[in-house]
Amino acid sequence: xxxxxxGFVDVLFGIFVLLGIERVTMTPGQPPGFSLxxxxxxxSLAASIFWSVLFGLAFVRRGRPVALWAGxxxxxxxxxxxxxxxxxxxxxxxxxxxxxxxxxxxxxxxxWWFELAFIAxxxxxxxxxxxxxxxxxxxxxxxxxxxLLLHLxxxxxxxxxx
Amino acid sequence: MTSTGFAVICLLSFLVPVPILxxxxxxxxxx
Numbered sequence: 001x002x003x004x005x006x007g008f009v010d011v012l013f014g015i016f017v018l019l020g021i022e023r024v025t026m027t028p029g030q031p032p033g034f035s036l037x038x039x040x041x042x043x044s045l046a047a048s049i050f051w052s053v054l055f056g057l058a059f060v061r062r063g064r065p066v067a068l069w070a071g072x073x074x075x076x077x078x079x080x081x082x083x084x085x086x087x088x089x090x091x092x093x094x095x096x097x098x099x100x101x102x103x104x105x106x107x108x109x110x111x112w113w114f115e116l117a118f119i120a121x122x123x124x125x126x127x128x129x130x131x132x133x134x135x136x137x138x139x140x141x142x143x144x145x146x147x148l149l150l151h152l153x154x155x156x157x158x159x160x161x162x
Numbered sequence: 163m164t165s166t167g168f169a170v171i172c173l174l175s176f177l178v179p180v181p182i183l184x185x186x187x188x189x190x191x192x193x
Contacts (some may be wrong), residue, residue: 003183007176014173017165024165034168138190143183150179 001066005055005073012042012051031108031156036088045097046077046092047098080118109156117150119144135154 004011016022016039023037041047056071081089085100103111123144130137137143153160163171 003180003187007180009186010172011176014176015164017169017172024168025168026165049171103163135189136187139186142186145184146179146183150175154175 001059001070002073006077008055008074009042009048009051009077013039016042032104032111036085039088040090040093040095043078043081043088044090044092044095045078048075056123083114112151112155116151119147123147 011102017024021041024039025035025037027033027035036043042051052071052074055074057141059067059070075147078089081118082099083101084103086102086105087100088097089100091097091099103114107114126137127140127144130140
């Protein structure tokens with residue numbers, strides 16, 4: 001549930017692009033390799049809050065803490081995207097005001113190490129917590145290995161898009 | 163790559179790993 005939550009707005013983005021609701025243009029050779037021309041319905045601040053609440057509500061039957069963390073998992077995507085996206089995150093759909101620190105463009109290759117640092121820190125926290133609390137994380141190092149593999153596949157050196 | 167291809171890759175790169183990671187995240191059986 002949390003795994004789907006953190007990537008929920010990107011799943012919506014993929015569906016919305018296929019439906020023609022949102023737009024992306026490929027920009028080979030220019031980091032990050034694509035331009036997110038219109039992503040307001042999946043990625044704007046207001047849309048992120050809306051999807052977070054909706055996703056959280058889907059888990060209300062499992063208790064308030066579960067619903068709260070499910071919603072926060074969805075909204076964490078906006079917080080981390082804020083660092084990476086080059087001012088293409090609208091405050092609400094069709095707003096003129098856009099935000100984003102733009103590390104993808106400021107650090108054409110360095111962004112990958114910045115994200116790796118996040119993975120290292122939170123991967124370490126996951127491993128420690130999984131070993132202490134036996135209710136999850138049966139194979140914590142395998143989980144970290146899969147996440148690292150995905151990050152490697154998304155690197156500027158391996159990905160065709162970048 | 164086209165924008166459609168990019169959208170499909172974006173979808174698959176999230177939807178494929180989720181069940182794998184969920185399977186690896188399940189608790190170990192205790193005797």
